[in-house]
Amino acid sequence: MAELPIVFVDDFSGSTDSIKIQAAINFAQTNNKKVVLSGNKTYSLTTPIVIKKGVELRASRLTQYTVQGNFRVFELQQNASLVGGFITINSSSYTSDVIFLDGKYQYEKTNVKDLYLTNWSGKVGGTAIKLYSGANGSKIQYINFENISISRFSKGIFLQAVKPASGEAWVNANRFDKITIDGCTDMIVLDSAKQPPNECSGNVFSNLQIQPSSDTTKLFTITGTGNQFDGMCWDLHFITHTNPVVEFKLASAGNQFRLGLPYNRIVNNGDNSNSKGRDILPLTTSDPTTPTIGQIWLRVDL
Template sequence: MNRRSLIISFSAILSLAGFLFLYNNGVDNKLEKEDKAVVKAVNVVYEYVNVDEFGANGDDSKDDSGSIQEAIDHSHNSKIGKVKLLGNKTYIVKQGLVIKKGVELEFGQNTRLRIVGNFRAIDVKKNASISNGIIEIVDDSFNSDVIYLDGNQKFWSWDRTQIRNVTIINLTDSHMGTGLHLYARESGHFISFVNFTDLRIAGFQTGVKLEADKPKEKDKYSFVNGNRFINLTLDDCVRCIDINSSVSIPNESSGNEFSGLQIQISENTKQAIRITGSDNKFEGIIWDFHILKKNKSIVEFTNDSMRNRLDSNLGSDYIKDKGKNNYYTSPEEDSKNKK
């Protein structure tokens, strides 16, 4: 074999090696992309749990409670953390739901949860959340809580519990039940620093209730303190906001903030706000209070109230203050004071 033949053979070998390298590299890249696509697809599938996959329908009159709870339980156990009710559907609930720790129940903007019967509708545990959607009461017998937080969960500043962009409405004429209830029942129970944002509550006996019972044990405490209610709308409730506690320890509801508050009075309304505790703040508008012109306690600061503040459009003629060092003002009051 001459030198020229050797050079040609060597070049051919190099070309073949280069081809094989490029081919194998291309195959590897293709496989890698396909593997990534598979992983991505798996991640998309398991980003949330769809209640429909557990038998909930949303398009019929059957009870979806069991299917929704099963989806919540699966999301909790698998640590997926999110359950979705999608579309303009109406899911029927005939027994209470428990949103377990670390689970977010997310509705579509116009997805409805229809409560049929008399029971606590949704019990929200620590680090659980609710977002979007409409929860509606259609049973005249309903006289319980729609959304309930129990102080035995010991909600605190670093927890992720939140309720946002939810409409809660009693469609019956009963005006019974409570839209949102925060309750510290015993010693060592507390609910603090939870955010409630963009809620609309209508048609209940009580719109929002904050409650702390006196502990039976000496030197023990229960409290509902430091929670924020931002852009809260209350309509056609017998009592819109009810805070029930002592003025301070051992059982108090203090330092809660209501900002961007809108209260619509109706002929069914007896009282807009009843206040106990200390250092609670309320800022907003109370509409059509002239409907209750014979009622001189549309807002009441009770004997167990101190250093609470109300900034509204309501004149002092409609405010009863039995407490200590409470402050309330309105444009009308400011104008009078300037004169």
Template sequence: MIRRSTTIYISAIILIVGLLFLFKNEHQVVTMTGNGQNEYVNVDEFGANGDDLKDDSRSIQEAINYSHETKIGKVKLLGNKSYILKKGLVLKEGVELEFGQNTRLRIEGNFQAIDVKKNASISNGVLEIVDANFDSDVIYLDGIQKFWSWDRTQIKNVTLLNTSGSHRGTGLHLYAGGPGQFICFVNFTDIRIAGFHTGVKLEAEKPKDSNKYSFINGNRFINLTLDNCISCIDINSSMSVPNESSGNDFNGLQIQVSKFTKEVITVSGSDNKFEGLIWDAHIVKGNNPIIEFSKESMRNSLYSNIESNYIKDKGVHNYYSTPEEDAMNSK
């Protein structure tokens, strides 16, 4: 009888210790609100540092996975720290990745940095390419996720830099290439992109099944700044179905041309709209056209300060407003 009581007593102690350990572990990795609700997951509690030269890829991914599995939904990288990424991240559905305003994610290697799934989002911070071998995408969205109007996917207040001097890779890449794949009605707000081969790329490929469609339509790019890119905005698709990029709205553009710039805007698809300023177009060698409406373009519009000699229009019913035309119309 005594032995049985002792066994029960020891088992109870083990259970209590285990529960205390679990509570402590949960408390360490999750920051709680005042009312006891789980607010966010801190990557530092999964082993990320941000103050050393250690690869933080695994720790950040584990924090994302934990936030996804527990439905907490938010992961934070805090402070004026520089985290190191040597392997790509999958930002899982329903997870918000939030950086501190000056938090950096230094990307070392050649790989797709962040694959954004449906209902995921990124806000704040600096994503910096420091490896001259990088030739992939920093932020990537794939139409296989079927992004649509009721989803909560968004990218906001993010800076994408390639400081390696290579002018390689793509800052923001939207791709739809299979039957029934699409990216629609996603908001990209207050994004700064500099030093890449391609700043923003929208790419809709023709599906192998000719009866199916792929499309990238109706996305909003608000207050987008592009600087020192070889190709600033590249929209690559057919004029219409089966693979189209149409109705995308670029509003509040600020584009700084450099000696490396070859194309500012290349447009296929229909009804895409561009409004903003393009600085120092004269820097481009030979004063070649830096804006091209391709033969697969229709009813696209450009409202800018750029003069017509910098524009090549191979498409149908495209519209662009130039300073000289505005002056003539005002008389």
């Protein structure tokens, strides 16, 4: 009989659920197992979980991870994956990252999918998913993020490439598909230079569903080159200001934005090659004597 390739969290002992989960992950890596399976239950997380190189932490159908405290919840090492689960934040003072990837691990075969992340503490805070590169040779590329719902964080998805002391660091060529972000202060943020040595470029965000709330300040902050965004944005009237909610920063070029938003809610402080897309809803005017650049003149005098 073939040896079972799956490690079960509930086969391990420990004084806390975090210790049990980490013990299962450590065992899987040491014994060349690929999958650690959580049970159909709620796990109370009180300390960080590191998903070790080559290990996938997979949830069962009813798995829930409840975070008690302010700490980075899941850090993924090289080729680690996180699949499934309902992750909830219980601390109203939460300011950390729920899922964190560091380019120092130089990812190649990582997947993050089928997740629901929510801050139900009653106060918006923290970052749901953060990708960070800041050391020479750090890279996060070709990773798939799929079928993820994010609710009530300060930042929904945050990509950051910081200029290293020497060499290059980047967060490039990743895919984010079937992503829902609801009620965050900033939905998606890219923070980098336009080009090497530190860039966030060529990332594709597809099938987005963006739902703002009264806590929302901005939907998209975009840097880097050649990033693509498409999907739907809903209910801008929930946002309590009328300023732009999409910003192409100075360090941006060649980005493509395909979500239905009025022109006056988008500002391009970057290169003219940034595209707002043909799908954008233009402002209209019925007065041909006072037209505005970018508006369509609707003839009402015929």
